[in-house]
Amino acid sequence: MTKRQRIVVVGHGMVGHRFAQAAVERGLTxxxxxxxxxxxPRAAYDRVALTxxxxxxxxxxxLLPGGEYDNPRVRLVLDSVVTEIDRVARTVTVVSPPSAVDxxxxxxxxxxxxxxxxxxxxxxxxxxxxxxxxxxxDGCFVYRTIExxxxxxxxxxxxxxxxxxxxGLLGLEAAxxxxxxxxxxxxxxxxxxxxxxxxxxxxxxxxxRHIERLGVSxxxxxxxxxxxxxxxxxxxxxxxxxLRQAGTEEGAPTQVVDAQVVVFSAGIRPRDALARExxxxxxxxxxxxxxxxxxxxxxxxxxxxxxxAPGGTMYGLVAPGYAMAEVxxxxxxxxxxxxxxxxxxxxxxxxGIDVASFGDAFATTDGALExxxxxxxxxVYKKLVVSDDGRRLLGGILVGDASAYGxxxxxxxxxxxxxxxxxxxxxxxxxxxxxxxxxxxxxCSCNDVTKADILHAVTEQxxxxxxxxxxxxxxxxxxGSCVATVKNVIEDHFASVGKVVDKGLxxxxxxxxxxxxDVVAVHGYRRFDDIVAAHGTGRxxxxxxxxxxxxxxxxxxxxxxxxxxxxxxxxNDAYLANIQRxxxxxxxxxxxxxxxxxxxxxxxGEVARDYGLYTKITGGQRIDLFGARMEQLPxxxxxxxxxxxxxxxxYGKSLRTVKSCVGSTWCRFGVQDSxxxxxxxxxxxxxxRSPHKLKGGVSGCARECAEARGKDFGVIATEKGxxxxxxxxxxxxxxxxxxxxxxxxxxxxxxxxxxxxxxYVRTADRLQRTSTWIDQLDGGLDRVRSVVVDDxxxxxxxxxxxxxxxxxxxxxxxxxxxxxxxxxxxxxTFVNAxxxxxxxxxxxxxxxxxxxxxxxxxxxxxxx
Amino acid sequence: MTAVAVSLTxxxxxxxxxxxxGVAALVDGSAVAxxxxxxxxxxxxxxxxxxxxxxxxxxxIVGSRxxxxxxxxxxxxxxFDLRTGACLDDATVRVTTYDVAVVDGVVHVxxxxxxx
Ligand code: SRM
Ligand SMILES: Cc1cc2nc3c(=O)[nH]c(=O)nc-3n(C[C@H](O)[C@H](O)[C@H](O)COP(=O)(O)OP(=O)(O)OC[C@H]3O[C@@H](n4cnc5c(N)ncnc54)[C@H](O)[C@@H]3O)c2cc1C
Ligand code: SF4
Ligand code: FES
Numbered sequence: 002m003t004k005r006q007r008i009v010v011v012g013h014g015m016v017g018h019r020f021a022q023a024a025v026e027r028g029l030t031x032x033x034x035x036x037x038x039x040x041x042p043r044a045a046y047d048r049v050a051l052t053x054x055x056x057x058x059x060x061x062x063x064l065l066p067g068g069e070y071d072n073p074r075v076r077l078v079l080d081s082v083v084t085e086i087d088r089v090a091r092t093v094t095v096v097s098p099p100s101a102v103d104x105x106x107x108x109x110x111x112x113x114x115x116x117x118x119x120x121x122x123x124x125x126x127x128x129x130x131x132x133x134x135x136x137x138x139d140g141c142f143v144y145r146t147i148e149x150x151x152x153x154x155x156x157x158x159x160x161x162x163x164x165x166x167x168x169g170l171l172g173l174e175a176a177x178x179x180x181x182x183x184x185x186x187x188x189x190x191x192x193x194x195x196x197x198x199x200x201x202x203x204x205x206x207x208x209x210r211h212i213e214r215l216g217v218s219x220x221x222x223x224x225x226x227x228x229x230x231x232x233x234x235x236x237x238x239x240x241x242x243x244l245r246q247a248g249t250e251e252g253a254p255t256q257v258v259d260a261q262v263v264v265f266s267a268g269i270r271p272r273d274a275l276a277r278e279x280x281x282x283x284x285x286x287x288x289x290x291x292x293x294x295x296x297x298x299x300x301x302x303x304x305x306x307x308x309x310a311p312g313g314t315m316y317g318l319v320a321p322g323y324a325m326a327e328v329x330x331x332x333x334x335x336x337x338x339x340x341x342x343x344x345x346x347x348x349x350x351x352x353g354i355d356v357a358s359f360g361d362a363f364a365t366t367d368g369a370l371e372x373x374x375x376x377x378x379x380x381v382y383k384k385l386v387v388s389d390d391g392r393r394l395l396g397g398i399l400v401g402d403a404s405a406y407g408x409x410x411x412x413x414x415x416x417x418x419x420x421x422x423x424x425x426x427x428x429x430x431x432x433x434x435x436x437x438x439x440x441x442x443x444x445c446s447c448n449d450v451t452k453a454d455i456l457h458a459v460t461e462q463x464x465x466x467x468x469x470x471x472x473x474x475x476x477x478x479x480x481g482s483c484v485a486t487v488k489n490v491i492e493d494h495f496a497s498v499g500k501v502v503d504k505g506l507x508x509x510x511x512x513x514x515x516x517x518x519d520v521v522a523v524h525g526y527r528r529f530d531d532i533v534a535a536h537g538t539g540r541x542x543x544x545x546x547x548x549x550x551x552x553x554x555x556x557x558x559x560x561x562x563x564x565x566x567x568x569x570x571x572x573n574d575a576y577l578a579n580i581q582r583x584x585x586x587x588x589x590x591x592x593x594x595x596x597x598x599x600x601x602x603x604x605x606g607e608v609a610r611d612y613g614l615y616t617k618i619t620g621g622q623r624i625d626l627f628g629a630r631m632e633q634l635p636x637x638x639x640x641x642x643x644x645x646x647x648x649x650x651x652y653g654k655s656l657r658t659v660k661s662c663v664g665s666t667w668c669r670f671g672v673q674d675s676x677x678x679x680x681x682x683x684x685x686x687x688x689x690r691s692p693h694k695l696k697g698g699v700s701g702c703a704r705e706c707a708e709a710r711g712k713d714f715g716v717i718a719t720e721k722g723x724x725x726x727x728x729x730x731x732x733x734x735x736x737x738x739x740x741x742x743x744x745x746x747x748x749x750x751x752x753x754x755x756x757x758x759x760x761y762v763r764t765a766d767r768l769q770r771t772s773t774w775i776d777q778l779d780g781g782l783d784r785v786r787s788v789v790v791d792d793x794x795x796x797x798x799x800x801x802x803x804x805x806x807x808x809x810x811x812x813x814x815x816x817x818x819x820x821x822x823x824x825x826x827x828x829x830t831f832v833n834a835x836x837x838x839x840x841x842x843x844x845x846x847x848x849x850x851x852x853x854x855x856x857x858x859x860x861x862x863x864x865x
Numbered sequence: 866m867t868a869v870a871v872s873l874t875x876x877x878x879x880x881x882x883x884x885x886x887g888v889a890a891l892v893d894g895s896a897v898a899x900x901x902x903x904x905x906x907x908x909x910x911x912x913x914x915x916x917x918x919x920x921x922x923x924x925x926i927v928g929s930r931x932x933x934x935x936x937x938x939x940x941x942x943x944x945f946d947l948r949t950g951a952c953l954d955d956a957t958v959r960v961t962t963y964d965v966a967v968v969d970g971v972v973h974v975x976x977x978x979x980x981x
Binding site: 508509539540541542543545546547564567568569571572575576580582583584830831832833834837839840841842855 | 875876877881882883884885886888889890891892894896899902903913917918919920921924925926927928929930931934935937939940942944
């Protein structure tokens with residue numbers, strides 16, 4: 002057996018992370034150990050979506066929410082910098098602060114040396130700060146990391162105006178952030194137009210008009226001479242910028258722009274210093290020089306992502322970096338993968354404006370022709386670059402309306418012949434021709450997913466929605482710009498096979514659950530018969546009846562076993578207990594938050610003993626009693642209700658448990674009373690009928706002992722209050738909950754939760770957990786946040802009022818059943834022999850408790 | 866007064882069987898599920914769910930599939946035609962059906978029925 006090899010990865014950014022993921026997925030970790038060393042204090046995050054940090058915080062951006070890889074062969078050390086590479090000894094030197102290392106490396110807070118067999122440089126790039134006078138003043142920033150954004154936000158609190166130096170892609174992104182922070186925003190660009198790398202003059206001018214309309218002042222063709230400001234003992238501060246026309250000499254007239262915040266965004270430079278220092282060759286314009294396998298001249302050293310320059314070119318986008326990561330994993334598995342260049346097409350939404358540039362956007366190909374369409378009023382500019390014979394599309398630029406991007410860009414890469422009137426492709430939609438995309442067209446460039454891959458997922462893997470395809474292929478999971486195209490591909494496919502994707506509930510209703518919910522609310526229906534008569538056909542089934550029962554329960558708070566709804570209930574709801582394989586039932590009393598007194602524990606023990614029930618602690622912090630015959634249920638409930646218990650709704654598509662950790666009352670780390678909150682939330686939402694079951698969790702600190710982020714709603718205590726996470730679950734397709742809002746007071750938390758849960762109850766599909774519901778909403782989590790936190794639909798008060806009605810109308814379903822002889826009547830096994838137990842139920846004993854004996858299987862009565 | 870065949874066993878008042886619901890009865894030692902469809906027609910099938918072996922069919926949801934009145938098993942949800950006992954999700958499976966009659970407001974269950 003050969004010795005395990007050790008891979009050291011320098012840098013845990015987007016590409017370093019993808020490398021580690023690919024190493025696990027492709028089985029490289031079976032022969033190699035991977036040590037990833039990252040300089041930033043947190044695990045890799047989605048830098049592409051950096052600006053959304055202002056709205057949703059760090060957790061939502063994380064690419065590795067737990068901060069650790071599941072696979073024990075991959076170790077991650079953060080907050081640590083590789084300072085030196087010794088290529089002869091094959092070691093790297095790492096400097097870590099004490100906090101970063103405690104249990105991972107033996108030598109806290111010191112310099113450690115690690116051997117490697119393979120070294121992968123994934124150190125990314127750093128913003129370039131031009132040597133402008135005054136650039137070191139407090140108030141000057143770059144835009145690359147979460148820490149940069151934190152600093153910008155802090156400085157903006159006391160500022161009124163800000164300037165971004167650089168009008169490229171990232172500069173405009175930064176300007177967007179300053180606008181969001183409420184600053185009077187300026188952009189200074191040396192070139193005569195914005196986004197000079199991607200746009201031509203006319204496109205740049207169109208973009209300027211859009212951006213100025215948003216209140217951003219654009220200064221193109223200007224250079225920054227100096228950053229003005231003051232110096233004092235306590236530090237320095239910025240007061241403004243001195244600008245001069247590009248191309249003029251020093252001494253020429255200048256202009257001053259007031260600003261307290263300056264963000265440099267004048268390009269990036271590969272972080273190749275480590276490589277230079279160990280004598281690896283770098284490209285003339287920076288970047289570690291590597292071959293098609295991303296290998297340097299030293300066969301043990303690779304470079305990937307923005308720090309690398311395959312064939313001499315560095316790529317400042319994430320997709321080429323991901324491709325390089327895959328290529329290196331492939332190379333280490335002796336595969337044939339090669340990186341041969343990348344599509345540098347860009348499409349983005351800048352301050353809400355569509356901008357796209359792809360292929361030979363500047364018509365540099367010999368004989369290339371340009372077709373342009375411009376509508377100054379609407380602010381739309383579109384240009385196509387076509388080959389001299391007019392047969393092939395070479396590239397293009399779109400500003401103001403980039404809806405054609407999804408069709409056009411793949412045409413460039415696949416060489417599909419242009420239609421006879423190519424101008425139709427950029428004319429406004431009404432006159433446009435509908436053009437098919439070839440199968441090999443790459444739809445998602447971030448993750449290299451082609452149309453064929455998506456179709457495969459749809460036809461072979463049962464995907465029906467964007468969310469399904471995202472999960473199967475990763476398409477759309479990075480920058481999101483391809484989502485609309487992914488959706489079209491899916492819909493076109495279904496249309497082409499003549500299949501209307503039927504969202505109807507079942508053969509009896511063409512309506513979706515959400516539509517039914519609204520229909521019931523609008524008409525005030527209370528009976529299935531009225532609903533099916535007006536909106537359905539037939540007599541219903543085990544799909545639509547429970548769905549309607551749930552909708553009626555959510556809207557009315559009447560007991561689910563009332564005559565109008567009793568026969569609609571799903572198996573378990575129908576008897577307020579969970580059916581077991583032999584026809585007996587389990588009984589789960591509510592134990593809010595998992596807290597229980599010894600006296601109550603004793604009662605549960607006594608009941609279990611007296612009825613001979615199998616007893617088990619559940620995965621939900623409570624106790625399940627199994628093996629009760631149907632006619633025993635009321636007696637068992639009576640004993641429990643008398644002792645102060647109520648139904649735990651283990652049977653309902655409704656709130657199950659709110660799991661708690663012990664929290665600040667006992668735990669030395671706890672910062673809030675997590676048990677108290679868990680109990681309050683469980684009691685508030687108990688009995689709420691919902692599209693699927695709901696679970697919650699509350700942890701007393703970030704150690705997260707309650708696994709709150711594995712729940713539909715999870716709350717984690719902070720020094721200042723509570724962080725609210727939504728959309729988590731375990732089960733068949735686990736999902737981690739994502740941060741909805743942070744540092745909330747208990748009151749705000751409850752109002753957000755009321756809104757969130759009611760919005761879910763109203764709009765989710767049948768049997769859709771919160772995570773899939775959020776994924777399928779147009780806009781996903783941002784949509785939820787805008788409805789719940791920003792109240793963008795003005796629904797907040799209504800949703801809260803509906804929840805208040807639910808809370809006010811709650812009654813224990815067991816107690817209410819015990820008090821109503823007509824409901825109790827159904828709990829007999831045989832109508833004509835109420836005292837005879839079901840003779841087919843039998844038990845054996847295992848580990849001192851009962852276990853069902855499988856009923857003797859009767860021969861099925863198939864016709865002879 | 867209507868003549869009642871001797872082999873019919875009175876089981877319960879017809880009102881004791883919920884519309885679009887079922888009850889179980891013990892008839893000559895066998896568990897029989899008695900259902901009423903929406904229009905009040907009464908059916909009797911073996912109460913035993915052939916897929917799980919548990920005696921539970923009477924607790925299933927009654928509705929329709931196409932034109933057939935059906936009950937779906939509470940255990941694994943297969944649908945059975947109330948008229949014939951045929952499983953609509955697995956053509957090889959059928960549950961026993963019983964003769965049934967309502968006489969003077971009382972449900973009577975008879976011998977197992979032969980289905981062609
Ligand atoms: C009893 C228990 C297992 C145990 O012995 O610990 C259990 C038992 C059942 N689970 Fe569970 N689940 C139990 C905790 C869990 C957990 C763990 C948790 O809650 O922390 C999970 C994963 C977490 C989650 O839901 O996100 C879990 C994921 C499921 C799923 C998959 C849901 C999904 O989204 O994929 C189902 C199926 C379903 O609901 O459709 C399910 C369904 C069921 C049902 C209700 C199936 C049924 O209809 O017969 C089981 C019968 C319960 C009974 O007879 O009392 N159970 N189940 C646990 C009861 C917890 C409680 O106190 O209420
Ligand atoms: C605001 C913004 C918007 C963007 N938008 C887009 C977009 O829309 N589309 C797109 O394709 N790209 C976009 N990008 C670019 C994209 O983020 C990068 O291409 C991508 O992050 C590159 O990944 P990487 O792993 O090579 O570098 P990084 O993600 O920068 O990761 C490198 C990591 O290595 C660490 N590191 C460096 N040196 C050391 C050392 N000596 N020891 C230890 N660790 C070290 C760094 O701290 C860093 O964490 C955007 C970038 C920004 C900043
Ligand atoms: S999550 Fe924090 S407060 Fe709760 S038990 Fe764990 S360490 Fe203690
Ligand atoms: S193109 Fe970025 S996620 Fe698909």
